[in-house]
Amino acid sequence: MGKLNQQWIYAWLLLLPAMVILLGFTYLPAIETFIDSFFSTARGRRPSVFVGWENYERLISDDVFKRVLWNNAIYALVTIPASIGLALAMALFVHSPRRGVGLLRMAYFTPTVLPLIAVANIWIFFYLPTIGLIDQIRALFGFSAQNWIGQPDTVLYTMIAVAVWKEAGFFMIFYLAALQAIPQPLREAAAIEGASRWTFFKRVTLPLIMPTTLFVSVNAVINAFRLVDHIFVMTQGGPNNASNLLLYYIYDVAFAFWDTAYASTLTVVMLIILSVLAIGQFFFLDKKVHYK
Amino acid sequence: MSTLAAKHTKSFDDYLFSFGAWALAIMWALPLLYAIWTAFHPAAYETRFELFAPLTLENFYKAWMQAPFARYYLNTIMLVTSILVVQLILGTLAAFAFARLEFKGKNFVFTLVLLQLMVMPDILIVENYQTMRKLGLIDTILAIGLPYMASGFCIFLLRQTFMTIPTELDEAARMEGASIFVLLKRVYVPLAKPTYLAFGLVSVSAHWNNFVWPLIITNSVETRPLTVGLSIFATTDSGTEWSIINAATLITSGPLLIGFILFQRQFVQSFMRAGIK
Amino acid sequence: MMYSMKKLVTSTVLAASLLSTPAVAVDLEFYFPVAVGGGAADTIEALTKKYVEMNPDVNIEAVYAGSYNDASAKAITAARGGNAPQISVLLSTEMFTLIDEDLIEPFDAYVTDAEKETWIGGFYPSFMENSQTGGKTWGIPFQRSTPVMYWNKEAFKEAGLDPEIAPANWDELVEMGKKLTKTDASGNVTQWGLRIPTAGFPYWLFQGLSTPNGAILANADGNKTTFDAPEVVEALEYLVALSAEHKIMQPGSINWGATPKAFFEKEAAIIWTTTGNLTNIRTNAPFDFGVAMLPEKKRRGAPTGGGNFYLFKNASDEQKQAAVDFVKWITAPEQAAVWSIATGYVAPRPGAWETDAMKAYVEEVPAALVARNQLEFAVAELSTYENKLVSKIFNDALASAISGEKSAADAMAEAQSKADDVLKAYRSTN
Numbered sequence: 001m002g003k004l005n006q007q008w009i010y011a012w013l014l015l016l017p018a019m020v021i022l023l024g025f026t027y028l029p030a031i032e033t034f035i036d037s038f039f040s041t042a043r044g045r046r047p048s049v050f051v052g053w054e055n056y057e058r059l060i061s062d063d064v065f066k067r068v069l070w071n072n073a074i075y076a077l078v079t080i081p082a083s084i085g086l087a088l089a090m091a092l093f094v095h096s097p098r099r100g101v102g103l104l105r106m107a108y109f110t111p112t113v114l115p116l117i118a119v120a121n122i123w124i125f126f127y128l129p130t131i132g133l134i135d136q137i138r139a140l141f142g143f144s145a146q147n148w149i150g151q152p153d154t155v156l157y158t159m160i161a162v163a164v165w166k167e168a169g170f171f172m173i174f175y176l177a178a179l180q181a182i183p184q185p186l187r188e189a190a191a192i193e194g195a196s197r198w199t200f201f202k203r204v205t206l207p208l209i210m211p212t213t214l215f216v217s218v219n220a221v222i223n224a225f226r227l228v229d230h231i232f233v234m235t236q237g238g239p240n241n242a243s244n245l246l247l248y249y250i251y252d253v254a255f256a257f258w259d260t261a262y263a264s265t266l267t268v269v270m271l272i273i274l275s276v277l278a279i280g281q282f283f284f285l286d287k288k289v290h291y292k
Numbered sequence: 293m294s295t296l297a298a299k300h301t302k303s304f305d306d307y308l309f310s311f312g313a314w315a316l317a318i319m320w321a322l323p324l325l326y327a328i329w330t331a332f333h334p335a336a337y338e339t340r341f342e343l344f345a346p347l348t349l350e351n352f353y354k355a356w357m358q359a360p361f362a363r364y365y366l367n368t369i370m371l372v373t374s375i376l377v378v379q380l381i382l383g384t385l386a387a388f389a390f391a392r393l394e395f396k397g398k399n400f401v402f403t404l405v406l407l408q409l410m411v412m413p414d415i416l417i418v419e420n421y422q423t424m425r426k427l428g429l430i431d432t433i434l435a436i437g438l439p440y441m442a443s444g445f446c447i448f449l450l451r452q453t454f455m456t457i458p459t460e461l462d463e464a465a466r467m468e469g470a471s472i473f474v475l476l477k478r479v480y481v482p483l484a485k486p487t488y489l490a491f492g493l494v495s496v497s498a499h500w501n502n503f504v505w506p507l508i509i510t511n512s513v514e515t516r517p518l519t520v521g522l523s524i525f526a527t528t529d530s531g532t533e534w535s536i537i538n539a540a541t542l543i544t545s546g547p548l549l550i551g552f553i554l555f556q557r558q559f560v561q562s563f564m565r566a567g568i569k
Numbered sequence: 570m571m572y573s574m575k576k577l578v579t580s581t582v583l584a585a586s587l588l589s590t591p592a593v594a595v596d597l598e599f600y601f602p603v604a605v606g607g608g609a610a611d612t613i614e615a616l617t618k619k620y621v622e623m624n625p626d627v628n629i630e631a632v633y634a635g636s637y638n639d640a641s642a643k644a645i646t647a648a649r650g651g652n653a654p655q656i657s658v659l660l661s662t663e664m665f666t667l668i669d670e671d672l673i674e675p676f677d678a679y680v681t682d683a684e685k686e687t688w689i690g691g692f693y694p695s696f697m698e699n700s701q702t703g704g705k706t707w708g709i710p711f712q713r714s715t716p717v718m719y720w721n722k723e724a725f726k727e728a729g730l731d732p733e734i735a736p737a738n739w740d741e742l743v744e745m746g747k748k749l750t751k752t753d754a755s756g757n758v759t760q761w762g763l764r765i766p767t768a769g770f771p772y773w774l775f776q777g778l779s780t781p782n783g784a785i786l787a788n789a790d791g792n793k794t795t796f797d798a799p800e801v802v803e804a805l806e807y808l809v810a811l812s813a814e815h816k817i818m819q820p821g822s823i824n825w826g827a828t829p830k831a832f833f834e835k836e837a838a839i840i841w842t843t844t845g846n847l848t849n850i851r852t853n854a855p856f857d858f859g860v861a862m863l864p865e866k867k868r869r870g871a872p873t874g875g876g877n878f879y880l881f882k883n884a885s886d887e888q889k890q891a892a893v894d895f896v897k898w899i900t901a902p903e904q905a906a907v908w909s910i911a912t913g914y915v916a917p918r919p920g921a922w923e924t925d926a927m928k929a930y931v932e933e934v935p936a937a938l939v940a941r942n943q944l945e946f947a948v949a950e951l952s953t954y955e956n957k958l959v960s961k962i963f964n965d966a967l968a969s970a971i972s973g974e975k976s977a978a979d980a981m982a983e984a985q986s987k988a989d990d991v992l993k994a995y996r997s998t999n
Contacts, residue, residue: 094313136339
């Protein structure tokens with residue numbers, strides 16, 4: 001009994017610093033946010049009043065919200081597998097010994113190092129009609145100019161491309177480490193048995209890097225909702241909400257419209273979505289992970 | 293005969309593989325190549341790719357004059373370093389508690405910690421600003437980092453890692469009369485190095501690029517990080533000046549890129565034993 | 570005797586001087602946004618420093634606050650956190666929002682009656698439309714602008730048009746645009762006749778069409794919009810027709826920041842953009858260009874743009890008075906001329922145009938006068954309560970018409986109904 005008490009004290013002492021910060025800067029503000037979603041927004045001249053479910057009702061009939069959810073779903077569904085898949089491919093390319101592997105590695109990693117302001121403006125240039133890089137290259141093949149960012153049916157995909165570009169190189173590092181942890185004898189044994197590259201990959205490599213895939217996909221899911229910085233610079237969610245994403249909408253509502261109550265409501269929705277996704281991920285992938 | 297055929301297909305396979313690798317690399321490096329092109333050429337060549345266009349250093353000069361990069365650099369380094377160090381310390385302590393100690397409410401608290409992964413401090417800016425005001429920390433580097441210094445992700449990763457460390461090592465150390473801190477220092481921390489590195493990369497990368505919260509909470513050159521300082525180049529009214537933005541980019545990322553080129557092998561090797569297991 | 574007398578006098582003088590020490594210096598925090606490049610930040614900081622040197626009883630910290638949107642977020646967050654700046658330059662269109670948030674105070678209480686006439690009354694009236702409401706002055710114009718039309722004289726010559734004459738009305742714009750639009754052998758356009766950037770905040774340049782057509786988008790009280798007026802719908806239909814029917818402009822929402830570049834690269838022969846771009850275009854255009862007022866329809870017209878000084882409420886009386894004094898100085902002709910020449914913004918008082926510096930500048934760059942002359946026909950930039958929300962509703966509607974998703978009439982009707990839902994609350998509480 002005495003030992004348990006001692007453990008309890010030790011545990012809380014160890015946890016205290018972290019918990020104080022979490023409490024002060026995450027939990028308490030989050031609870032405040034949750035409570036705020038049941039009130040109206042206070043404006044300088046009018047105080048806030050309790051409105052119950054009104055904000056949530058507004059959510060349901062909000063066209064922009066529906067559009068934003070739809071966009072974010074597409075955004076997530078494409079960026080997550082694309083960035084993970086490309087990251088794995090890059091790691092495989094870079095893992096095998098070949099000439100210029102250092103250059104390859106650097107090329108894949110550059111997106112992580114460039115600051116966002118530059119990245120966004122460079123991509124704006126790439127996407128410019130007629131004078132932009134992509135159109136200039138396409139003109140060589142006789143294609144006509146396209147207003148990639150200015151048209152609602154292409155703009156979301158331009159944002160997806162930028163996100164995948166930014167993420168894949170970053171995730172590559174983790175896959176690279178995982179690949180290098182696969183013991184050499186395994187590879188040699190497979191080669192002796194005449195297993196093809198593809199078989200080796202499917203049967204040995206993939207399962208062994210599952211833990212990394214879990215780690216990377218948790219990051220990827222969070223980033224699919226968190227990485228909206230390029231939207232600020234490139235499209236501001238337009239045209240007509242074609243590239244608007246949930247976190248960007250929350251930011252707009254909170255810091256442009258100053259409708260803090262509605263922003264809280266949107267935040268609560270985002271938290272629910274993320275929690276569901278996180279729990280789902282852990283259950284799904286956890287089964288496939290081999291811990292030693 | 294069959295081995296010959298096998299060799300042929302193998303080299304075709306190889307060739308395809310190589311082609312894929314390099315094609316991807318060129319696509320990925322295009323933005324950086326473009327940045328280098330525009331930084332060293334006058335603005336007139338931002339959209340024209342003429343081989344013998346004149347080179348110039350004027351963009352770097354103009355960019356340098358527009359923002360005190362050296363100071364912003366220093367601020368950002370202090371910021372990400374302080375955040376990471378505190379994250380690792382607090383994370384290690386908390387992860388040990390979750391991995392090795394038994395206490396009431398452990399699972400509940402751990403779930404709370406996991407929830408933090410989902411709650412981005414970016415949304416809680418107004419409340420956090422008010423807290424900083426009460427603490428008197430407005431316009432300090434500490435204020436930028438404080439909300440992030442307890443990282444649920446870090447605690448989670450370290451807990452997983454700690455749980456894979458054999459308990460025999462624990463008992464051996466205890467028998468020698470070691471306290472928790474000694475135990476941590478001698479046994480856990482060294483064995484979890486790869487996790488520290490992996491998380492370090494995630495943390496530094498995230499905080500290096502953070503914009504909104506630092507913008508709101510800092511006022512002066514002495515505290516402003518690079519992202520906010522660079523925003524002065526993202527002006528809208530007078531037309532985008534790619535050459536200057538990219539010169540500024542090279543000034544800020546150049547050292548990082550060069551560092552990566554030089555220390556690539558060490559960097560990757562330090563991940564060798566990573567296995568985010 | 571003499572010695573102690575001297576001592577008495579000295580100590581009395583000393584005591585007297587100690588008792589009459591000057592007041593402790595007043596501290597002011599001043600947030601400013603930058604929308605025209607880093608040089609502007611240096612100029613503001615230099616001007617602020619100069620003022621502080623001339624007035625040692627005031628300490629002003631000029632704080633760079635990012636873009637207009639960033640500065641607004643920063644100022645309001647700080648205010649809600651109890652740490653508002655004393656003065657800030659923010660968009661002129663934020664006036665109603667700031668009033669509603671109860672963050673600002675009118676300047677009237679801090680100026681004498683004479684000053685009301687000479688100082689406040691001395692700004693161009695079109696700039697004051699976004700600065701006054703309810704008979705009070707809530708903002709003082711500082712970095713203001715208006716959109717103008719730039720044209721490529723070389724391209725005009727090539728197309729067989731007189732290079733010195735810009736299109737004067739909507740019909741001419743279309744006619745000349747058609748002559749200026751060049752296509753290559755496979756039918757791809759190599760040069761567009763016209764470029765009106767509509768991405769991000771289409772409403773501003775759209776006001777350059779709705780105003781000439783006789784429409785006013787919102788009332789002076791900031792609580793009612795008229796997005797569905799027939800003149801507005803007509804203007805929108807004209808804008809859409811430029812791409813869809815006449816094919817003189819690129820389809821889709823057109824990027825703002827790349828517009829000067831597109832102009833230099835001859836991707837467009839005529840561009841509409843802010844007068845703030847004049848210096849950039851003057852420095853970098855590889856051809857002769859002209860600057861003109863926006864073409865007329867029923868009348869000449871354009872919106873104004875840019876930022877005003879606002880005085881924040883939660884400051885001591887001393888601070889507010891000191892702040893107003895600073896604003897008076899920095900908007901005085903000499904300083905306004907310096908600021909205007911350095912950045913390309915339109916000097917907001919006639920007096921500024923009379924200074925030697927400005928006269929010399931105008932001789933060198935006569936195009937700078939176009940924006941000033943257009944002020945006669947300029948109207949308020951769209952500004953209402955909950956301004957960002959209402960302008961987003963309007964921008965989204967414009968974008969939907971530009972992309973062809975909705976007809977102009979439908980888009981405007983929807984926008985009006987949504988905007989009305991937001992603004993009706995402000996009509997009843999008034």
